[in-house]
Amino acid sequence: xxxxxxxxxxxxxxEGATVAFNCTYSNSASQSFFWYRQDCRKEPKLLMSxxxxxxxxxxxxxxxxxxxxxxxxxxxxxKLSDSATYLCAVNRGNTPLVFGKxxxxxxxx
Amino acid sequence: xxxxxxxxxxxxxxxxxxxxxKCEQNLGHDTMYWYKQDSKKxxxxxxxxxxxxxxINETVPNRFSPKSxxxxxxxxxxxxxxxxxxxxxxxxxxxxxxxxxxxGQGTRLTVx
Numbered sequence: 001x002x003x004x005x006x007x008x009x010x011x012x013x014x015e016g017a018t019v020a021f022n023c024t025y026s027n028s029a030s031q032s033f034f035w036y037r038q039d040c041r042k043e044p045k046l047l048m049s050x051x052x053x054x055x056x057x058x059x060x061x062x063x064x065x066x067x068x069x070x071x072x073x074x075x076x077x078x079k080l081s082d083s084a085t086y087l088c089a090v091n092r093g094n095t096p097l098v099f100g101k102x103x104x105x106x107x108x109x
Numbered sequence: 110x111x112x113x114x115x116x117x118x119x120x121x122x123x124x125x126x127x128x129x130x131k132c133e134q135n136l137g138h139d140t141m142y143w144y145k146q147d148s149k150k151x152x153x154x155x156x157x158x159x160x161x162x163x164x165i166n167e168t169v170p171n172r173f174s175p176k177s178x179x180x181x182x183x184x185x186x187x188x189x190x191x192x193x194x195x196x197x198x199x200x201x202x203x204x205x206x207x208x209x210x211x212x213g214q215g216t217r218l219t220v221x
Contacts, residue, residue, distance in 0.1 A: 031207055032207045032208070034209055042214070042215075043199055043212035043213060043214050043215050044152065044199070044212050045212070046209045046210075046211070049209060085150065087152065089210075091206060091207060093206060093207045094206050094207075095157075095164075095206060096142050096154045096157045096164070096206060096210075097154075097203075097210050098154065099144075099151075099152040099153075101149070101150065101151050102150055102152075
């Protein structure tokens with residue numbers, strides 16, 4: 001089993017839709033959690049960190065469920081510009097970030 | 110002002126050659142990394158370098174070697190390139206392991 005797993009998608013949604021991605025991690029010692037966005041042929045860029053109590057940044061909401069070992073990303077009111085691959089990343093505090101394979105999102109007009 | 114920069118952006122070379130990719134960060138971070146993203150887009154850690162300690166992913170062939178002249182630089186040397194080495198290589202840095210990592214723009218390596 002991979003350390004971090006994501007549904008690869010693609011998720012094809014109309015503009016204005018709400019879409020949610022989940023990411024599961026296998027190591028219960030994981031301490032830090034992040035969502036990254038990667039556009040085609042570009043580097044991954046940090047979208048948001050994920051905190052234990054959940055956190056929101058505009059249209060984006062991240063949640064952490066330690067008991068079930070997953071994190072989620074909710075995007076409300078999807079824009080065309082949200083089309084990208086969303087990568088979750090996890091680490092155990094003394095190790096590099098481990099990434100999931102990413103979930104591809106296409107927002108359609 | 111680029112935080113993590115790597116050169117070259119594109120590298121096309123023949124099998125058997127030796128090549129290097131350079132990486133520099135101006136964020137004052139203590140930890141630097143090399144990741145490989147293959148054709149299936151899976152981003153996999155190759156090396157991390159923290160306080161002069163090198164952590165190597167055991168699956169990385171020893172043809173790959175990182176070299177860090179100072180805290181702000183972590184270069185990647187690859188000997189005897191093989192077709193399967195074709196991928197995008199990303200340099201990244203973070204303050205410490207548990208904080209977010211910032212990535213360079215990537216080097217697209219094509220071995221022919």
